[in-house]
Amino acid sequence: MNNGVSDLKINETINELAATLNSSSKTIAAKGIKHAGSLWRKEDGSEDEFKLFCIKYFVSDSSEKAEVFNKACKNFESLFGHFSQLSLELRENIDLDRGPLHYIDEMFGSYSVGAHFSDDFFSNKIAFIIALNFPYYSLTEKNELGKNWSAKDWAYARLGDFFINRIPAELQQKATAVSSKAGLYVSEYNIxxxxxxxxxxxxxFPIDMVLLSHWNLRDELKSNYGNKEDGIEKQKTIYEIMKRIIAQEIPQKVINCGEYFWNPFSNKTFKDGREVSLTAEADTRYQHILNNFHAMKAIDSYTPEMNTYIMRTFAGEMEIPQIEVENIFDEYLRAPLLKKLAELIKQRLGRDLLAYDIWYDGFKARSSISEEKLNAITQKLYPNTAAYEKDMAKTLEKLGFAQENAQNISSFIAVDAARGSGHAWGAQMRTAKAHLRTRIGAAGMSYKGYNIATHEFGHNVEQTISLHQTPYYTLNGVPNTAFTEALAFLFQKRDLEILGINNSDKQVDNFKILDICWHTFEMMGVSMVDMGIWKWMYENPQATPTQLKTQTINIAKNIWNKYFSAIYGSKDEPILAIYSHMINSPLYLSNYSFGSLIEFQLGQYLKGKDFGKEVERIWSLGRLTPRHWMQKAVGQDLLSKPLLEAAEEALKNI
Ligand SMILES: [Zn+2]
Incomplete structure (x- = not known):
């Protein structure tokens, strides 16, 4: 067993310490001793040493506790802030537009600065002092007790989240190795x-066309909606390929290899005009999912509070219990509006829906302002990164931020020329700057580049407010990954408004909303399959790859039949099982749908309000749980209704 301290010794420690404490300290001490005991290992000392440690280091005096807390905040800010700063500098040549890369750049760039932090802090015992005095609260406790918590109570609880488990390095390494192998499998799956x-x-298809599964296959399928000539034939062919991949009937030698001709309908292969018989892929797709599962399951017993990967992902990282996620998705997937939207798509396509129309791409309206005209405006305004940086405060003022706040926020954001398409790097300490990475061509910033930069700028503003304006360092940030996208999208949506262009093109917006609504329908469907697979693996830990394959196809068909078949008029489609995320980022998919829901709920709330003021109020709440954050931000729980209502409205208006 990984718990080095017996229940007997834990109770003895609690009783001995309790005799000296008042009742509220007693509760915290009991919680802290249990938690610290669950993290203690033989190498940390004997059970008696554990008891002496707890008695010596439990802080019962509230002002001394505040002092310990403040010192911890200052030092953790310094540690995480400098870790981040070091990574930023080591990655400079990789991330910035600095000419050719040398292999040594990649090697420095992949160095993980804080990799030994956790081990070091268990061995110097600071982790135990934190665990003992700032005990860990489960998600249920945070959601329940958090109703009456002050910002300081939340900040103490978040410090308690710093050391909640102690996973042996070899298991971590195993999980990383398995995950990077799965990533490699996915990245080399070309057709x-x-x-x-x-x-x-x-x-x-063009002779030199090579498409990665499933993203490129999907994008090629999408791009053929406008192709009246042979678009539908191409789309049907791509769907056949996908079905062969899901069923693992695809010949091994047509993956990442152009040696053979392949007819995915008959599943026959040819070379030099003659049919050649090839063996099918050996359920490798499902072997990788199982490898992930076994690596994660090995960690379970080291995280007694959250002893499945499903719990660690949802109740842990996302801080929304898995069952709640499923309920929110279920409600959306049953919305009568989706049927109406499907009717509109049928009308526009002039045919009945086919399964792959989950990727219908026709909700695009041409803007009344041409791209050339917009390019001319942004290129003139932003010839280089310095021009964009200089303009940031004014941009915020245009969005309704008070002048002084706009200048203050902007002073913490630097703009750099990126090697790739761009990203937003948040600072982890208040003395460092956030970095907006954007790509600007020789002619200046194109409109597309500007549109993306506005998105990244939204990220930087969210990062800066939630670092500088939250009351305590341990509260910095937002509830989870999905929440980081919300402000970025709210900024991006206002890109023309910032340029002073009065966009009377309501039609463009209406179609955009319908597009997001339809896309969320698909994403929630695939997330349901992803969750279904993991639940089944936990119920059947001995499953073989072939059994997992059969079951995955069953789950995908069941979800299809439950939510999609009445709208599409077809049964037993396996299409929802094609997503590559299920292999290289297990259980990540639901973040996308949450991102859209949050964006619309905040968007609906912000309508007609003072944008700048509200953004500062909401994003300075800090990292509460999603439930408490949403309650404080908009006065409601996280709901799917606002997106559905916006789509209903858009449908009426087109
Ligand atoms: Zn983003």
Whole structure:
């Protein structure tokens, strides 16, 4: 057993310490001793040493406790802040537009600065002092007790989250190795489209076209909605390929290899005009999912508070219990509006829906202002990164931020020329700056670049407010990953408004909303499959890859039949099982849907309000749980209704 301290010794410690304490300290001491005891290992000392440690280091005096807390905040800010700063500097050549890369850049850039932090802090015993005095509260406790917590209570509880488990390094390494192997499998899963033949043996795709599963396959399918000539034939062919991948009937030698012609309808392969028989892929797809499962399951007993990967992902990282996620998705997936939206799509396509229309891409309206005209405006305004940086405070003022606050926030954001498409790097200490990375061409910033930069700027503003304006360092941030996207999208949506262009194109917005609504329908469907697979693996830990394959297809078909088939008019479609995320980022998919829900709920709340003032109020709440954050931000729980209502409205208006 990984718990080094017996229940007997824990109770003895609690009783001995309790005799000297008042009743509220007693409760905290009992909680802290239990938690610290669960983290204690033989190498930390004997059970008697554990008892002496607790008696010596439990702080019962509230002002001394505040002093310990403040010192911890100051030092953790310094540690995490400098870790982040070091990574930023080590990655400079990788992230910034600095000419050719040398292999040594990659090697420095992948160095993990804080990798030994946790081990070091258990061995110097600071982790135990934190665990003992700032005990860990489960999500249920945070959601329940948090109603009456002050900002300081929340900040103490968040400090208690710093050391909640102690996973042996070899298990962590195993999980990382398994995950990077799965990532590699996904990144090398290319289909040579020039070698694909259709039902009647035609070659429709360009000879040099190579598409990665499933993203590129999906994007090629999407891009054919406008192709009146052979678009539908191409789309049907791509869906056949996907079905062969899901069922693992795809010949091994057509993956990442252009040696053979392949007809995915008949599943026959050819070379030099002759049919060749090839063996199918050996359920490798499902082997990788199982490898992930076994690596995560090995960690379970070291996280007694959250002893499944499902709990660690949802109740742990996301801080929304899995069952709640499922309920929110279920409610959305049953919304009558989706049927109305499907009717509109049928009308626009002039045919009944096919399963792959989960990726319908036709909700686009042409803007009344041409892209060339917009390019001319942004290129002139922003010839380089310095021009964008100089303009940030004014941009915030245009969005309704008070002048002084706009200047203050902007002074903590630096703009750099990025090597890639751009990103937002948040600071982890108040003396460092956040970095907005954007790509600006020789002619200046294109409108597309500006649109993305506005999104990243939203991230930087969210990072800066939630670091500088939250009352305590341990509260900095937002509830989870999905929440970080909300402000970025709210900024991006206002990009024309910032340029002073009065966008009377309501139609563009209406179609955008319908697009998000339809896309969320699909994303919630695939998230349901992802969750279903993990629940089944926990019920069947001995499953073979072939059994997992059969079950995954069953789960995908069941979700289809439950939510999609009445709208699509077809049964037993396996399409929801094609997502590559299920292999390389297990259980991540639901973040996307949450991002959309949060964006619309905040958007609806902010309508007609003072944008700048409200943004500062909401994003300075800090890292409460999603439930308490939403309650304090908009006075409601997280709901799917605002997105559905916006779509209902948009549907009326087009
Ligand atoms: Zn983003």
């Amino acid at each position: 040579y489209m020039g070698k694909i033949t259709t039902d009647n043996d035609k070659q429709l």
